[in-house]
Amino acid sequence: MRNLTALLFSGGLAFLLMVIAWQFTLGDAPMLIGAAILDNAVKEVGAANLVTSVVLGYRGIDTLGEIAILFTAATATSMVLGSFAMTDEASETEQREDGSILGSSVRLFFPLLLTLGLYIIVHGHLTPGGGFQGGVILAGAFFLPLLAIPGRSINHGGIALVEGFSGAAFILIGLTALFSGQAFLQPLFEHGVIGHLFSAGSLPLLYIAVGLKVGAELSGLLANLAGISSHAAEAEK
Amino acid sequence: MNSIVLNIALPLLVAFLLPLIHASSRIAARITGPLVLMVMMWSAVIVFKALEYPVSIALGGFLPPVGVSFHLDQLALLMATIIPLLMLLLWPYQYEQNLREQTVLLLLAAASSGLALSGDLFNIYVFYELISVASFGLAAANRQASSFAAAFRYLLISGLGTVLALTGIALIYTQTGTLNLAQLGLLSSRLDNPLGLSAFALILLGIGVKAEIFPLNGWVAEVYSTASTRTSALLAGLVSKLAVLAIVRILVVAYDDSEAGLMLLVFGVLGIIWGEFSAWRAQDLKRMFAYSSIGQLGMILLAFSIPGEAGMFAGIAMMLHHLVVKPALFLLTEKWNHGTDSLRGAARLSPLAAALFVLFALSLIGVPPLPGFWAKMLLMSGLVGMDTSVYYIALAVLMIATVVEAQYLIRIAVTLYSASDRSSELRLASNTGVMSLFAVVLLSALLTLTPLGSKLYHIAAESSNRALYIRTTFNVNPTPVLEHKNATQEASL
Numbered sequence: 001m002r003n004l005t006a007l008l009f010s011g012g013l014a015f016l017l018m019v020i021a022w023q024f025t026l027g028d029a030p031m032l033i034g035a036a037i038l039d040n041a042v043k044e045v046g047a048a049n050l051v052t053s054v055v056l057g058y059r060g061i062d063t064l065g066e067i068a069i070l071f072t073a074a075t076a077t078s079m080v081l082g083s084f085a086m087t088d089e090a091s092e093t094e095q096r097e098d099g100s101i102l103g104s105s106v107r108l109f110f111p112l113l114l115t116l117g118l119y120i121i122v123h124g125h126l127t128p129g130g131g132f133q134g135g136v137i138l139a140g141a142f143f144l145p146l147l148a149i150p151g152r153s154i155n156h157g158g159i160a161l162v163e164g165f166s167g168a169a170f171i172l173i174g175l176t177a178l179f180s181g182q183a184f185l186q187p188l189f190e191h192g193v194i195g196h197l198f199s200a201g202s203l204p205l206l207y208i209a210v211g212l213k214v215g216a217e218l219s220g221l222l223a224n225l226a227g228i229s230s231h232a233a234e235a236e237k
Numbered sequence: 238m239n240s241i242v243l244n245i246a247l248p249l250l251v252a253f254l255l256p257l258i259h260a261s262s263r264i265a266a267r268i269t270g271p272l273v274l275m276v277m278m279w280s281a282v283i284v285f286k287a288l289e290y291p292v293s294i295a296l297g298g299f300l301p302p303v304g305v306s307f308h309l310d311q312l313a314l315l316m317a318t319i320i321p322l323l324m325l326l327l328w329p330y331q332y333e334q335n336l337r338e339q340t341v342l343l344l345l346a347a348a349s350s351g352l353a354l355s356g357d358l359f360n361i362y363v364f365y366e367l368i369s370v371a372s373f374g375l376a377a378a379n380r381q382a383s384s385f386a387a388a389f390r391y392l393l394i395s396g397l398g399t400v401l402a403l404t405g406i407a408l409i410y411t412q413t414g415t416l417n418l419a420q421l422g423l424l425s426s427r428l429d430n431p432l433g434l435s436a437f438a439l440i441l442l443g444i445g446v447k448a449e450i451f452p453l454n455g456w457v458a459e460v461y462s463t464a465s466t467r468t469s470a471l472l473a474g475l476v477s478k479l480a481v482l483a484i485v486r487i488l489v490v491a492y493d494d495s496e497a498g499l500m501l502l503v504f505g506v507l508g509i510i511w512g513e514f515s516a517w518r519a520q521d522l523k524r525m526f527a528y529s530s531i532g533q534l535g536m537i538l539l540a541f542s543i544p545g546e547a548g549m550f551a552g553i554a555m556m557l558h559h560l561v562v563k564p565a566l567f568l569l570t571e572k573w574n575h576g577t578d579s580l581r582g583a584a585r586l587s588p589l590a591a592a593l594f595v596l597f598a599l600s601l602i603g604v605p606p607l608p609g610f611w612a613k614m615l616l617m618s619g620l621v622g623m624d625t626s627v628y629y630i631a632l633a634v635l636m637i638a639t640v641v642e643a644q645y646l647i648r649i650a651v652t653l654y655s656a657s658d659r660s661s662e663l664r665l666a667s668n669t670g671v672m673s674l675f676a677v678v679l680l681s682a683l684l685t686l687t688p689l690g691s692k693l694y695h696i697a698a699e700s701s702n703r704a705l706y707i708r709t710t711f712n713v714n715p716t717p718v719l720e721h722k723n724a725t726q727e728a729s730l
Contacts, residue, residue, distance in 0.1 A: 002455065024432060029414065030413060032413070057297060059297075060297045061245075068367055069370050071252070071253065072370045079337045079338070079374050161257065167253030183296060183297055184239065
């Protein structure tokens, strides 16, 4: 029965894809919304990076949804990993460096990655990049020491604090607009001069919130997984 | 009207902060979740009461079609009220180690409200994805090997569905250049071709994973029989309905007068056949309910495939009926033994639980005068009203499926009341309080059938009116008048 339905489904899907491949023509896609955004984004939102004006301006609610998805995934993962994730006793027992080269280069890279991540987040409304990309780099910065120095623990309380407040900040900025009589997530403040660091209203604030949220989320998730693997290693001994 | 975004913002805000609240005060963390759900209900009811005609709100202050818009009509607000209500009933009050589960439930509440309200294709996708991820967590929350395996398979199937849905949405975007549902309604002629229909099929299959649609429902029986009862009740009762609703919105607004409705009919009929016959063969009680839920959702899809008000009316009635009865059945049988044979003679020791089971089962089958009969009657008269051979075939399948459904549900009822050969100590231990509440809802629906019916008809007429939807979004003289077929031209950009 299961094989039959699988066959039916695959056949149907293949047919569907064939229809699409047969009918689809490239190169003449209508640009309704795209053209409207290209024409008006700079005037309406004031961000030099047009992608940012879509991500945080026109479709801010989708971005809120995306960070909620990331948060849900992290929460669900820690639900599955469960009790392992929250016990730090074993991690404090031994901290050893896997060689001095690894240790020194981590100490060298950590501030560099931190600076790069923060730069990309803060300039999200000016240059390609932004909260999601910068946040991933931040998470990388905090995860490197865990890789180089096994057994080292990460500050779960601090991560939870950043995670909670940065997510809340995004929503609170949106709610501030709502309670001042505008729409939810409507950009606040003046646009300023296009291309300046302090421009595009509240968009940079939103991107900082996104960046910190993504960074905290991913480093928490990686730390959980690292905790599991070091537990497993100890259990093997 | 703008305050309805609180139904999304507030649960998200609290979900983000819940671990911190928990760290500072456990008692505060325990009461915050239910409190938020109550506020959500209150906010939805207030907007519902103030609503005279559908309203569209622009998020971020950018007017549709460029910005994302929410479409507030009676159907959306009805769902927005039901979501926190059902979650309050199914909230994990009694367990200690459930902080993460509460967090995920709040996220699910936010995403469900968003899905009910959204009027933008990609926004629908985002909230649908959030619902998916939250339900993976809930499916695995039991922390047993079997539920992990079920959750993993669910994740794979659902992931496939997500890819299909996103492909469909991208296809629609390449053909029309827009994602706003109302603008898609204006451009629906561009979608009335093989490519547009393929896009609808992809979205139907993709979002249909949650609606337990025919080929992609392999996860249903496994997840419902391994996950906690509350999760099964939420997924079968609420999430599946929201997925159906999202599909119906797209169908009504963007695929008016096209063959897309027939697609819904075919998948509905296949779902009915597969679900009911699998339920008939099932020996395990929870699996039986899971399969019967597939069949019921097939019927709901079938109802929505009937074009116009009649189909919408029947669909909403079937949907609400299933939304009350299926969670109630899952909760009622929570502690019952899985094997159906072991229930022999249990009614003697637990008469109330057995009586409630019979009540819900009879309503599910559609025995007059229970509300289930009324809903099924609407569906059948809708099918007859179409007067086309395809719909008559669907009607015949529906009749046969109802007989099958009656056979397996009555089989259990008879087992419950049959004389036991051994001195059975079996009690149908369960908390009958909440279930009695569901029964009261069901019976009071029976008593107020006439006003309820006319209210539902009004809701159905409003949400099956494509021109009204389009005019509301572009804010062209929204009036409560229902028939304006030429509004499509008025609202042109």
